Amino acid sequence: MASIFRIIAQRLALGVLTLLVVSIVIFTAVNMLPGDFAELILGQGATPEAVEAIRKDLGLNEPPIQRYLQWLAAALQGDLGNSFAQANFASFAGTDTGSGLESVATQIAPRFKNTVFLAGVTAMIAVPIAITLGILAALYRNSVFDRAANILTLSSISSPEFFMAYVLILFLAVLNPILPSLSNIYDGMDLSERFTKSLLPALTLTLVVTAHMMRMTRAAIINLLASPYIEMARLKGLSPMRVIVKHALPNALAPIINVIALNLAYLVTGVVVVEVVFVYPGIGQLFVDSVKIRDIPVVQACCLIFAAAYILLNLTADVLSIISNPRLRHPK
Amino acid sequence: MSDSDLLLKVRDLQIEGRSDETWNPIINGASFDLKKGEVLGLIGESGAGKSTMGLAAMGFTRDGCRISAGTVEFDGVDLVNASAAVKRGLLGKRIAYVAQSAAASFNPAHRLIDQHSEAPTQHNVMSKAESEADGRELYEKLRLPNPDEIGFRYPHQVSGGQLQRAMTAMAMACRPDLIIFDEPTTALDVTTQIEVLASIREIVEEFDTAAIYITHDLAVVAQMADKIKVMLKGDEVEEADTRTMLSDPQEEYTKSLWAVRSFQRPQKPAVQTSATPIISVQNVTAAYGKIPVLHDVSFDMHEGRTVAVVGESGSGKSTVARCITGLLPPKSGHIEYNGEALPLDYRKRSKMQLRQTQMIYQMADTALNPRKTIGELIGRPVQFYMGLTGKAKRRRVDHLLEEIELEPDTYYSRLPSELSGGQKQRIGIARALAAEPKFIICDEVTSALDQLVAEGILRLLAKLQDELGLSYMFITHDLATVKSIADEVVVMKEGKVIEQGPKDEMFTPPHHAYTDLLLSSVPEMDPDWLTNLLNERGVDNIGDAAIGKM
Numbered sequence: 001m002a003s004i005f006r007i008i009a010q011r012l013a014l015g016v017l018t019l020l021v022v023s024i025v026i027f028t029a030v031n032m033l034p035g036d037f038a039e040l041i042l043g044q045g046a047t048p049e050a051v052e053a054i055r056k057d058l059g060l061n062e063p064p065i066q067r068y069l070q071w072l073a074a075a076l077q078g079d080l081g082n083s084f085a086q087a088n089f090a091s092f093a094g095t096d097t098g099s100g101l102e103s104v105a106t107q108i109a110p111r112f113k114n115t116v117f118l119a120g121v122t123a124m125i126a127v128p129i130a131i132t133l134g135i136l137a138a139l140y141r142n143s144v145f146d147r148a149a150n151i152l153t154l155s156s157i158s159s160p161e162f163f164m165a166y167v168l169i170l171f172l173a174v175l176n177p178i179l180p181s182l183s184n185i186y187d188g189m190d191l192s193e194r195f196t197k198s199l200l201p202a203l204t205l206t207l208v209v210t211a212h213m214m215r216m217t218r219a220a221i222i223n224l225l226a227s228p229y230i231e232m233a234r235l236k237g238l239s240p241m242r243v244i245v246k247h248a249l250p251n252a253l254a255p256i257i258n259v260i261a262l263n264l265a266y267l268v269t270g271v272v273v274v275e276v277v278f279v280y281p282g283i284g285q286l287f288v289d290s291v292k293i294r295d296i297p298v299v300q301a302c303c304l305i306f307a308a309a310y311i312l313l314n315l316t317a318d319v320l321s322i323i324s325n326p327r328l329r330h331p332k
Numbered sequence: 333m334s335d336s337d338l339l340l341k342v343r344d345l346q347i348e349g350r351s352d353e354t355w356n357p358i359i360n361g362a363s364f365d366l367k368k369g370e371v372l373g374l375i376g377e378s379g380a381g382k383s384t385m386g387l388a389a390m391g392f393t394r395d396g397c398r399i400s401a402g403t404v405e406f407d408g409v410d411l412v413n414a415s416a417a418v419k420r421g422l423l424g425k426r427i428a429y430v431a432q433s434a435a436a437s438f439n440p441a442h443r444l445i446d447q448h449s450e451a452p453t454q455h456n457v458m459s460k461a462e463s464e465a466d467g468r469e470l471y472e473k474l475r476l477p478n479p480d481e482i483g484f485r486y487p488h489q490v491s492g493g494q495l496q497r498a499m500t501a502m503a504m505a506c507r508p509d510l511i512i513f514d515e516p517t518t519a520l521d522v523t524t525q526i527e528v529l530a531s532i533r534e535i536v537e538e539f540d541t542a543a544i545y546i547t548h549d550l551a552v553v554a555q556m557a558d559k560i561k562v563m564l565k566g567d568e569v570e571e572a573d574t575r576t577m578l579s580d581p582q583e584e585y586t587k588s589l590w591a592v593r594s595f596q597r598p599q600k601p602a603v604q605t606s607a608t609p610i611i612s613v614q615n616v617t618a619a620y621g622k623i624p625v626l627h628d629v630s631f632d633m634h635e636g637r638t639v640a641v642v643g644e645s646g647s648g649k650s651t652v653a654r655c656i657t658g659l660l661p662p663k664s665g666h667i668e669y670n671g672e673a674l675p676l677d678y679r680k681r682s683k684m685q686l687r688q689t690q691m692i693y694q695m696a697d698t699a700l701n702p703r704k705t706i707g708e709l710i711g712r713p714v715q716f717y718m719g720l721t722g723k724a725k726r727r728r729v730d731h732l733l734e735e736i737e738l739e740p741d742t743y744y745s746r747l748p749s750e751l752s753g754g755q756k757q758r759i760g761i762a763r764a765l766a767a768e769p770k771f772i773i774c775d776e777v778t779s780a781l782d783q784l785v786a787e788g789i790l791r792l793l794a795k796l797q798d799e800l801g802l803s804y805m806f807i808t809h810d811l812a813t814v815k816s817i818a819d820e821v822v823v824m825k826e827g828k829v830i831e832q833g834p835k836d837e838m839f840t841p842p843h844h845a846y847t848d849l850l851l852s853s854v855p856e857m858d859p860d861w862l863t864n865l866l867n868e869r870g871v872d873n874i875g876d877a878a879i880g881k882m
Binding site for chain 2: 226227228229231232233234235236237238239242246247250251326327330
């Protein structure tokens with residue numbers, strides 16, 4: 001057990017290092033994009049003076065390294081800075097009241113909460129379905145059921161997400177109006193309504209992530225079916241279902257857990273398209289908008305959240321894999 | 333024989349296995365009967381189809397195999413045509429199986445007792461509590477240490493010999509009428525093997541269980557079986573009761589099996605005390621990380637002679653080899669070659685020094701790169717050590733192939749996967765010879781091979797020694813091998829040298845107590861050997877030995 005805590009500490013330390021590298025890469029990448037916030041926000045009406053004023057206001061005229069270090073120093077103290085887009089450009093308009101600046105943290109927090117909520121709802125639906133399907137596919141391997149499950153999940157993962165989303169809207173919101181097609185959830189909404197509103201995007205995402213987890217469950221179990229202890233279980237006259245659930249599954253957990261973690265990380269970070277289709281106020285949409293207008297503080301914060309999600313979920317998966325191994329749980 | 337006594341009737345059984353879309357025969361028609369409480373020994377080399385036949389006696393075939401003809405009738409039930417549900421009703425309950433490797437056949441995710449009580453509860457023979465209590469009794473009968481507690485451990489927390497007994501207990505859980513033992517002691521040390529054999533025999537007798545005992549070890553089967561059936565490449569050779577089979581085998585093949593143990597080299601004259609040993613291991617102490625493995629090990633090896641290093645698994649035999657080759661630099665002590673100290677780390681040794689010490693490995697399968705041809709495998713050390721290229725290299729490789737009695741033109745461009753186990757081991761020998769060494773370490777080189785093939789390898793090694801004046805360090809746990817080729821013997825236990833000396837001396841009493849235990853544990857062909865030995869040692873003694881292993 002002591003070794004587990006050492007692994008966690010080590011990985012967290014490495015995780016912090018990863019975050020630092022991510023922030024440098026993102027900062028550099030955004031700076032390499034053509035145009036900056038001032039030019040893009042002013043669009044065609046950009047006069048050199050106006051651009052210069054905004055740049056000065058936001059500190060964009062300082063050298064990039066200095067700007068990065070300033071951001072980093074603030075971030076290390078827990079201040080992720082202020083969103084460019086939310087600033088009121090006081091000096092530009094000449095109405096500086098010194099207030100109304102919204103920090104990145106307060107801007108992202110509700111969005112992030114929504115994203116986690118959607119990921120949670122999806123996981124609650126997708127993980128049990130994927131594992132059950134995987135077990136059944138392993139049990140009836142090479143049968144019609146196995147092939148049908150494979151074809152269905154594979155075609156749903158191969159179609160574009162927006163297509164799956166519109167198909168679901170067509171069937172569940174337009175032809176049979178069971179679920180709302182707009183998922184515009186907001187603060188103060190009660191939980192059941194939130195849940196109903198999130199259901200369509202969650203189902204779309206379920207279709208996207210199930211195939212991966214199901215196929216890994218199936219493969220991990222089938223991989224073990226040739227092992228002597230499975231043969232032993234069969235020679236004890238146990239039912240095929242019991243052989244798989246009781247004897248194969250506990251030993252197949254590690255790879256399954258890892259795939260689940262990867263898919264959860266995807267749900268937190270990669271669902272922009274689905275958010276757009278359902279007008280779901282998640283973090284993905286905010287992120288894309290911020291990149292478009294080069295709103296560096298928001299981009300940085302989003303990327304750090306995404307990276308942290310990957311790091312923490314993978315760490316959790318590794319720890320669970322270790323715990324699922326009786327050799328490590330019960331040393332000699 | 334009255335019909336009511338008949339438990340298992342196998343007639344003209346034919347089994348096929350699929351490879352490359354075609355079905356090839358594995359068993360070409362086998363027949364036998366088994367009465368209640370009778371033990372049949374099934375014997376043959378690997379590939380003879382023993383395991384396939386044992387499983388077929390349970391109505392079970394592995395994936396890719398099928399019963400193509402013949403009948404298997406268990407107590408009136410036709411197992412070949414029975415539905416899966418009918419077979420499931422019999423398996424575990426009335427027919428049980430004990431696998432070769434208990435370590436691999438126990439599910440690593442569950443406690444022993446939970447696996448033990450699974451069959452009784454699933455077949456509604458007993459409640460979980462009853463079968464757990466019964467399990468404890470069986471553990472005690474099989475002389476497992478701490479029978480009340482051992483069931484609550486996971487398989488990896490229990491030693492191999494104990495696991496094998498726990499598996500026998502598990503097979504007994506529903507008090508079946510028939511148990512298939514598939515090489516249950518092959519993976520065990522001789523001293524552990526005895527304990528397991530004694531336990532199995534006792535419990536089979538006590539519950540009057542019929543058994544099929546599959547093994548390639550003749551001496552073992554002689555202790556266990558009432559009658560013996562010999563198999564060769566899927567064919568029946570002959571069947572007779574144990575004593576007749578041992579004293580009067582009819583078929584040539586059976587006689588050749590019986591004769592295997594006759595190969596023995598004459599003892600060479602004693603070494604002159606003044607002679608410089610070719611390799612001298614002096615006060616070597618070594619550890620893996622913080623775990624000490626060798627304690628103050630010293631022995632000498634002389635030119636043209638064979639030193640056998642024997643001991644149970646975990647005694648440090650292979651670690652000595654790793655120290656000599658420099659793969660594991662010792663913590664203290666040194667290794668001398670011809671009177672000169674060798675650098676302890678192989679990285680600091682010169683090419684010349686590296687050349688002199690070569691190794692042959694136990695698993696030829698894993699020691700040969702499967703993607704290289706035989707010519708490349710042997711040619712590599714020829715080029716690396718001897719600097720030969722082009723035609724000279726080819727001539728040298730051809731010569732080496734002739735030395736190991738393989739036709740160069742046939743084998744030069746083959747891949748290892750196209751060779752048999754014995755041929756692969758010969759390639760391993762040729763690769764070691766390519767460096768023209770003075771000294772070769774043979775690490776259990778024959779233990780993965782069938783007896784006849786192993787004997788061929790031993791004869792080849794002996795011939796090469798005479799021709800090239802090689803010295804061998806022969807690591808083995810098989811004392812029959814030691815008898816046949818060693819000049820000197822070093823006995824190791826728990827990382828220490830217990831006893832050493834010329835072979836004749838080692839095999840004549842008085843011995844060190846541990847050497848005695850090792851020697852007396854090697855099964856002999858005499859069917860009364862185990863009984864006599866147990867009487868001699870006293871049964872309690874074996875139990876104590878088991879507890880001593882904890």
